[in-house]
Amino acid sequence: DIQMTQSPSSLSASVGDRVTITCRASQSINIYLNWYQQKPGKAPNLLIYAASTLQGGVPSRFSGSGSGTDFTLTITSLQPEDFATYYCQQSYNTPRTFGQGTKVEIK
Amino acid sequence: EVQLVESGGGLVQPGGSLRLSCAASGFTFSSYWMHWVRQVPGKGLVWVSRFNDDGSSINYADSVKGRFTISRDNAKNTVNLQMNSLRVEDTGVYYCVREGRQWLVNYYYYYMDVWGKGTTVTVSS
Numbered sequence A: 001d002i003q004m005t006q007s008p009s010s011l012s013a014s015v016g017d018r019v020t021i022t023c024r025a026s027q028s029i030n031i032y033l034n035w036y037q038q039k040p041g042k043a044p045n046l047l048i049y050a051a052s053t054l055q056g057g058v059p060s061r062f063s064g065s066g067s068g069t070d071f072t073l074t075i076t077s078l079q080p081e082d083f084a085t086y087y088c089q090q091s092y093n094t095p096r097t098f099g100q101g102t103k104v105e106i107k
Numbered sequence B: 001e002v003q004l005v006e007s008g009g010g011l012v013q014p015g016g017s018l019r020l021s022c023a024a025s026g027f028t029f030s031s032y033w034m035h036w037v038r039q040v041p042g043k044g045l046v047w048v049s050r051f052n053d054d055g056s057s058i059n060y061a062d063s064v065k066g067r068f069t070i071s072r073d074n075a076k077n078t079v080n081l082q083m084n085s086l087r088v089e090d091t092g093v094y095y096c097v098r099e100g101r102q103w104l105v106n107y108y109y110y111y112m113d114v115w116g117k118g119t120t121v122t123v124s125s
Helices: none
Strands: A004-007 A010-013 A019-025 A033-038 A045-049 A062-067 A070-075 A085-090 A102-106 B003-007 B010-012 B018-025 B033-039 B045-051 B058-060 B068-073 B078-083 B092-104 B107-115 B119-123
Touching (some): A004 A085, A010 A019, B018 B033, B033 B078
Antiparallel strands (some): A033 A085, B045 B058, B068 B078, B092 B119
């Protein structure tokens, strides 16, 4: 199985900050990498697929980059509604696997 | 509106069984792979099982293989998860998930783009 490792596990940031979350795969996954946002008590919501393609309706302050084994989710100018937990997930093969999550908290 | 609605969760003793159901609406169900994903409250997401669009391919996480059975009915737009020999570690919120795909630069790329609200399974004595 492909292991997905996110860092950091949590971070504190202020509104307006630039936030970067990294995700590393245990083997090359090309760009088969997706990012999700989850708020407490809610289901995850797809933000980015194929490493850098923004899902429809997702604000442009979210962006993704990377290929192979190393990927990044960036939020420019953090907004109050962005405080949540973010997960990466590989769709290169089955079983689909997720990172452990990164919780973005208010500083 | 594109929607997935899960049902069937509840409290069950270890060794017991539950059957989860997911009703899909608002899209051509038979064109999509469907997944079940579990989440222990406060913890991460764990993939459980997948059924491809035409019924030719089924996969399970090693932790549930031989105990869980996924099925789908494309005529009724439903996907089910029969859970037998339940263990305490099977506890969690079970999400029914649609996997979409997009053709980009000579390949299909896959992503979980529609999630249900989840149904809670508690395995406890």
